[in-house]
Amino acid sequence: MIFQIKAKVFENIRVAQEYYKIILFCPAIAESAKPGQFVNIKVSDTIEPFLRRPFSIHQAGNQYPETKNRIEILYAAVGIGTQLLAQKKPGEFLDIIGPLGNGFNYMDSKQKATRQILVAGGMGVAPLLFFAKRYPLNGMILIGTKTKNQILCEKDFEKLGLDVKIATDDGSRGFKGRVTELLKNVLRTTQYARRTMIYACGPHPMLQEISRISKKYNIQAQISLEEHMCCGVGACLGCVIETKQGYKRVCKEGPIFNAQEIIWGKNTL
Amino acid sequence: MKPNFCVNIDKLRLKNPVIVASGTFGYAEEFKDIVDLKKLGGIVSKTITLNPRKGNPPPRTCETPAGMLNSIGLENPGVKVFLKEKLPVLKKIGVPIIVSIASESGPEEFVSLAKQLDKIACIAAIELNISCPNVSRLAGVPVSRCADKLISQDADSTYALVNAVRKVTKKTLITKLSPNITDITEIASAAQTAGSNAVSLINTIAAMSIDIEKKSFKIASGVAGLSGPAIKPIAVRMVWEVYQKIKIPIIGMGGIMNTADAIEFFLAGSSAIAIGTANFINPGINVEIIDGIKKYMIKNKIKGLKNLTGGLII
Numbered sequence: 001m002i003f004q005i006k007a008k009v010f011e012n013i014r015v016a017q018e019y020y021k022i023i024l025f026c027p028a029i030a031e032s033a034k035p036g037q038f039v040n041i042k043v044s045d046t047i048e049p050f051l052r053r054p055f056s057i058h059q060a061g062n063q064y065p066e067t068k069n070r071i072e073i074l075y076a077a078v079g080i081g082t083q084l085l086a087q088k089k090p091g092e093f094l095d096i097i098g099p100l101g102n103g104f105n106y107m108d109s110k111q112k113a114t115r116q117i118l119v120a121g122g123m124g125v126a127p128l129l130f131f132a133k134r135y136p137l138n139g140m141i142l143i144g145t146k147t148k149n150q151i152l153c154e155k156d157f158e159k160l161g162l163d164v165k166i167a168t169d170d171g172s173r174g175f176k177g178r179v180t181e182l183l184k185n186v187l188r189t190t191q192y193a194r195r196t197m198i199y200a201c202g203p204h205p206m207l208q209e210i211s212r213i214s215k216k217y218n219i220q221a222q223i224s225l226e227e228h229m230c231c232g233v234g235a236c237l238g239c240v241i242e243t244k245q246g247y248k249r250v251c252k253e254g255p256i257f258n259a260q261e262i263i264w265g266k267n268t269l
Numbered sequence: 270m271k272p273n274f275c276v277n278i279d280k281l282r283l284k285n286p287v288i289v290a291s292g293t294f295g296y297a298e299e300f301k302d303i304v305d306l307k308k309l310g311g312i313v314s315k316t317i318t319l320n321p322r323k324g325n326p327p328p329r330t331c332e333t334p335a336g337m338l339n340s341i342g343l344e345n346p347g348v349k350v351f352l353k354e355k356l357p358v359l360k361k362i363g364v365p366i367i368v369s370i371a372s373e374s375g376p377e378e379f380v381s382l383a384k385q386l387d388k389i390a391c392i393a394a395i396e397l398n399i400s401c402p403n404v405s406r407l408a409g410v411p412v413s414r415c416a417d418k419l420i421s422q423d424a425d426s427t428y429a430l431v432n433a434v435r436k437v438t439k440k441t442l443i444t445k446l447s448p449n450i451t452d453i454t455e456i457a458s459a460a461q462t463a464g465s466n467a468v469s470l471i472n473t474i475a476a477m478s479i480d481i482e483k484k485s486f487k488i489a490s491g492v493a494g495l496s497g498p499a500i501k502p503i504a505v506r507m508v509w510e511v512y513q514k515i516k517i518p519i520i521g522m523g524g525i526m527n528t529a530d531a532i533e534f535f536l537a538g539s540s541a542i543a544i545g546t547a548n549f550i551n552p553g554i555n556v557e558i559i560d561g562i563k564k565y566m567i568k569n570k571i572k573g574l575k576n577l578t579g580g581l582i583i
């Protein structure tokens with residue numbers, strides 16, 4: 001079931017650099033949302049900016065008292081829409097549609113794997129924290145950013161008992177280099193190369209590299225993709241991505257795809 | 270006072286004058302959770318072709334000032350799957366279903382499609398999409414690389430096509446016109462003469478956006494169709510011009526976002542209106558506009574839609 005709701009803003013705070021967290025009151029969505037799903041938000045009351053903006057659900061649901069009846073979005077203020085979102089004050093309302101999309105498949109993980117590696121590039125931690133909170137995991141999370149100030153949710157993952165490993169491009173924390181290099185190290189040097197399911201969210205080049213790595217090690221990876229969206233509900237066919245079975249809608253058949261299904265082309269984000 | 274809210278377009282009976290535009294509402298089921306579909310005046314399906322069509326490569330959409338570009342390229346499952354999987358769902362909603370059709374090959378495909386649809390009772394009308402800017406007459410070739418003319422850019426081709434389809438079906442025929450033309454009234458007249466029961470206008474306006482960092486098109490196919498409020502004044506002008514020229518009803522569309530926009534289209538000469546891109550921004554907008562038009566008519570003591578259509582005072 002999808003809902004269109006005028007959700008009240010509880011809190012909207014800066015968490016680091018250009019990263020923000022907004023907490024919205026919307027019981028219907030909070031109750032039914034699955035990790036990996038997203039909401040499509042109208043960030044203004046006018047026609048500018050024109051389209052809604054899609055965001056992964058970062059935390060939701062009644063499992064924890066702090067998210068009861070609420071959903072949280074973790075976002076980066078990168079353009080006109082997200083900058084407007086950053087200005088929303090508690091008490092204001094936002095028109096949101098959700099929960100949308102398919103969500104991560106945890107059962108698959110239980111049947112085919114005994115361990116999970118979560119891989120987040122920058123904002124990619126957003127849906128992965130929800131996932132880690134919802135399901136019992138046996139594994140680790142690799143978080144990659146440009147520099148140490150951009151590392152998000154490290155403590156949250158630690159609290160859940162996950163082994164957290166950091167990679168920064170500039171080496172200011174943890175492994176110096178790409179998070180995908182760190183992933184290769186882990187697969188090379190630990191027992192993680194077998195019966196493991198990768199769950200990944202981040203920029204497309206990172207996800208493409210994860211597809212390559214997962215193929216090489218013959219392990220499965222579920223990845224969260226992004227594409228420009230309009231309706232968010234599967235009607236406009238505007239958000240397709242090329243897969244081995246033809247075009248699929250990121251908003252409907254996705255945003256979570258099996259890494260091996262994707263045909264990586266030059267036109268993806 | 271209870272204004273008369275029905276519109277009759279040939280055999281097509283709409284309980285209210287607000288329909289959803291082709292390609293912006295999928296096959297309706299996508300919106301079932303958030304829109305009270307029964308309240309709609311009518312539903313126009315995504316345009317279908319004889320064979321399944323893959324559509325254009327991504328990215329297919331981008332935002333522009335007060336609007337958006339799209340180049341979907343008429344992705345659809347083909348008429349067979351449409352009839353088997355989509356139509357039964359549409360039928361259950363209980364509002365008139367208008368099936369939009371297009372051709373990848375030539376006029377014969379329109380004729381063949383119309384023949385198939387003619388036999389199906391639950392199809393209330395057929396819309397001839399001879400105006401999609403995102404396909405050329407050569408299947409699969411993006412317009413950017415093939416400056417082929419659309420049927421609705423030529424009065425003789427329009428006449429020939431509508432005439433050919435008219436011969437094989439008694440269903441209500443609506444011809445959808447392109448704004449990418451100097452004089453839209455010539456095409457509207459040709460459609461009328463050939464036996465079209467109504468025209469709908471406008472389809473999207475051919476347009477382009479460039480990513481200055483990548484120095485590339487924002488939409489993979491280059492040229493795409495502009496829709497949304499940015500095109501509304503052009504659409505209103507075209508409805509008004511066509512209204513002066515022809516007798517068959519006009520279904521007006523192009524950037525309608527609210528009741529006031531809708532009323533403009535009626536005053537300019539529309540008998541009914543279609544909501545397109547606004548469905549993406551606020552799926553509930555259809556129902557709001559239906560109520561809004563009613564309120565406007567009551568407030569202005571307008572007895573029936575007939576009295577609103579073309580009510581512009583010059």
Ligand SMILES: Cc1cc2nc3c(=O)[nH]c(=O)nc-3n(C[C@H](O)[C@H](O)[C@H](O)COP(=O)(O)OP(=O)(O)OC[C@H]3O[C@@H](n4cnc5c(N)ncnc54)[C@H](O)[C@@H]3O)c2cc1C
Nearest residue numbers: 054055056074075076079080081082126226227228255332
């Ligand atoms: C399923 C999904 C989940 C997402 N989850 C998150 C999240 O949890 N946190 C977060 O910060 N961001 C997330 N994004 C990306 C987010 O939607 C964009 O950053 C946002 O739309 C940018 O809007 P803007 O107006 O600030 O940027 P602008 O660049 O001004 O936007 C212009 C247009 O491009 C679109 N656009 C720009 N970047 C993206 C992008 N990466 N993906 C899709 N559309 C884009 C916008 O929606 C808008 O239509 C997600 C995207 C998708 C598709």
Ligand SMILES: Cc1cc2nc3c(=O)[nH]c(=O)nc-3n(C[C@H](O)[C@H](O)[C@H](O)COP(=O)(O)O)c2cc1C
Nearest residue numbers: 290291292316339398471472496497523524545546
């Ligand atoms: C994403 C998208 C897909 C569309 N697909 C079709 C289509 O398949 N057939 C068609 O006749 N018109 C199609 N249109 C055009 C609309 O039906 C409508 O004519 C146009 O968008 C102008 O109205 P609007 O500004 O209210 O959207 C499409 C428009 C959009 C935005």
Ligand code: FES
Nearest residue numbers: 230232234237251
């Ligand atoms: S955004 Fe419309 S189909 Fe995905």
